[in-house]
Amino acid sequence: MTTPIAPASAAAGRLVDAAEHGQSDHLAGGRHDKKGRSRVDPVYYAFLLPTLILFTLAITVPAVLGIFYSFTNFIGFGDWQFTGLTNYIAVFQDPAVLSGYLFTFGFAIVTVVLVNVIAFMLAVALTSRIRLKVPLRAIFVIPMVISGIVIAYVFQFLFSNSLPALGNGLGIPLLQESILANPDLAWIAIVITATWQSVPGTLLIYIAGLLSIPGEVYEAADIDGATAREKLFRVTLPLVAGYVVINVILGFKNYLNVYDIIVGLTNGGPGTATRSIAMTIFTGFTGGDYAYQMANATIFFIIAVAISILQLRLTRNRAASA
Amino acid sequence: MTQAAARPVTGTPPRAREEAVATTRRRRGKVGQETTNWSTMVILFLCSLTILVPLYVTITMSLKTTAQSVDGNAFSLPSPISFDGFVQAWTLTDFPLHFAISVFVTATTVIGTVVLAALASYAIVRNWEHKFFRWSFFYLLAAMFLPFPVVALPQIQLTGLLGLANPVGVAILHIMFQLSFSILLFTAFLRSIPLELEESARMDGATTWQTFRQLIFPLLAPMSATVAIFAFLYAWNDFMMPSLIIADQAQQTVPVVQSIFQTQFSSNYNVAFASYLMAMAPAIIVYLFTQRWVMEGVTQGAVKG
Numbered sequence: 240m241t242t243p244i245a246p247a248s249a250a251a252g253r254l255v256d257a258a259e260h261g262q263s264d265h266l267a268g269g270r271h272d273k274k275g276r277s278r279v280d281p282v283y284y285a286f287l288l289p290t291l292i293l294f295t296l297a298i299t300v301p302a303v304l305g306i307f308y309s310f311t312n313f314i315g316f317g318d319w320q321f322t323g324l325t326n327y328i329a330v331f332q333d334p335a336v337l338s339g340y341l342f343t344f345g346f347a348i349v350t351v352v353l354v355n356v357i358a359f360m361l362a363v364a365l366t367s368r369i370r371l372k373v374p375l376r377a378i379f380v381i382p383m384v385i386s387g388i389v390i391a392y393v394f395q396f397l398f399s400n401s402l403p404a405l406g407n408g409l410g411i412p413l414l415q416e417s418i419l420a421n422p423d424l425a426w427i428a429i430v431i432t433a434t435w436q437s438v439p440g441t442l443l444i445y446i447a448g449l450l451s452i453p454g455e456v457y458e459a460a461d462i463d464g465a466t467a468r469e470k471l472f473r474v475t476l477p478l479v480a481g482y483v484v485i486n487v488i489l490g491f492k493n494y495l496n497v498y499d500i501i502v503g504l505t506n507g508g509p510g511t512a513t514r515s516i517a518m519t520i521f522t523g524f525t526g527g528d529y530a531y532q533m534a535n536a537t538i539f540f541i542i543a544v545a546i547s548i549l550q551l552r553l554t555r556n557r558a559a560s561a
Numbered sequence: 562m563t564q565a566a567a568r569p570v571t572g573t574p575p576r577a578r579e580e581a582v583a584t585t586r587r588r589r590g591k592v593g594q595e596t597t598n599w600s601t602m603v604i605l606f607l608c609s610l611t612i613l614v615p616l617y618v619t620i621t622m623s624l625k626t627t628a629q630s631v632d633g634n635a636f637s638l639p640s641p642i643s644f645d646g647f648v649q650a651w652t653l654t655d656f657p658l659h660f661a662i663s664v665f666v667t668a669t670t671v672i673g674t675v676v677l678a679a680l681a682s683y684a685i686v687r688n689w690e691h692k693f694f695r696w697s698f699f700y701l702l703a704a705m706f707l708p709f710p711v712v713a714l715p716q717i718q719l720t721g722l723l724g725l726a727n728p729v730g731v732a733i734l735h736i737m738f739q740l741s742f743s744i745l746l747f748t749a750f751l752r753s754i755p756l757e758l759e760e761s762a763r764m765d766g767a768t769t770w771q772t773f774r775q776l777i778f779p780l781l782a783p784m785s786a787t788v789a790i791f792a793f794l795y796a797w798n799d800f801m802m803p804s805l806i807i808a809d810q811a812q813q814t815v816p817v818v819q820s821i822f823q824t825q826f827s828s829n830y831n832v833a834f835a836s837y838l839m840a841m842a843p844a845i846i847v848y849l850f851t852q853r854w855v856m857e858g859v860t861q862g863a864v865k866g
Contacts (some may be wrong), residue, residue, distance in 0.1 A: 301715035386798035
């Protein structure tokens, strides 16, 4: 990225003014400690410490506290006792937790495949020789900026009112009943809505990836007489492989947290057919299962970290081989 | 139908347009063909209907009368056009109050994220050779691996204890969850700023604070814009955190308030959709004016994350 010259010099000019008022005689790199490293201006600590302290209080303390409570029988308030691994053993044997994990992972896998296939094809189309590129791109990105819960409410209306009305009008039996009320099919509505919402972010990353491919590569392919299909599978796809890895893993991590869309569409139902891990964990606060659900959350956390490590490995390998 | 929903697109900033034109030219030049691929365009227009139809339904439903909205035909045009839905949604959801709360939470999140992340990133990048700053960087980045549901229960408990089960608490938590991504973007950008610029300012006797305030922070402006727009989208649209943290329903943000159309007013579809439209409009408007930074943020976040 290039440095904008004009604002920089203007800012430097103001600095000289400030210096002329003689507020400080500090010179960068002027002082060193025994080991020869430059001494840190205490002001830098003032820049960083408020953030570190707030972050620790808001994220680290709750995380540690939560993991601590997962080894107790705490119910959210009052007395508690250590119960060791009791919660963890119970979590592993709980059919409600198991079905939550099965549903969430199934949902995440289907959605990640669907989103990436659609977004990649759209990105290829949107970077090809077309007109109205900017307005088209703008339209496809709109779902990214709408609140997930509002999207879910709109789609809930479409799935439960409009599609059945359409099905009745056209005489298509499959559409006549709301799929949200069908325990076997409700997940499809959730996948469709989640896909609608998350194609844009994935699409933008693929567009950036496709634009980073130098045109010479395609010229060479043209000279070799490659067909459009060959160019797509043998040139484009290998060159954006890194972006595919990023999109798949970032997406998968996101979909494991699925919450808004399910609350808006089915609220976990019918029954508990579409209850995700996040929804199961949140029942801990209303259901008096605080410590128990913290054990569940801790397991979920370990899985999230494992996926992140996998992500780092895969992206590092790519950097090394490139 | 396409017209109604496509209208906002004409608000594309000229810069983004130029950029795209430049890209097109570059590509054409390299590929060496000038022809437009019309079949791809037709397919893209058909695909764009999947985006435009739900938006069309939202807009037309909000303009219907209650009587027309309950007939189940979502795709008909409103006749007569009625603004009743908006009038009722305004009072039913207590829109001005919740809008103000959402604006407060969003503004606090945006300002807090930009200021804290910029200051922290500057301190980290300029003292990278010191363990404390280097480790702070990895510590702050670790939150990227932490899903909110994992810490949600203790956070509900603690915000309750500290009297932060309100919009202030939500804004603080929003800032904290937005820090990792923002610090990642800021530090990458700061490393690309030549050190000489800063050294000459230091020679002239500027303090660290003056250097940051008058030289570095203005230089960070384009990245601050990207960080700000993502903090805005996150804070404005978030449902999970406010719905769990804010204890008093009278203090909820706009997205959470929409749930009243699932429970109390479930058959007033025109009112519900008018309310949905009022909830999504600010984000769509902001997006149309800031597309360039949205694009940059997604790309950079992905490449560096």
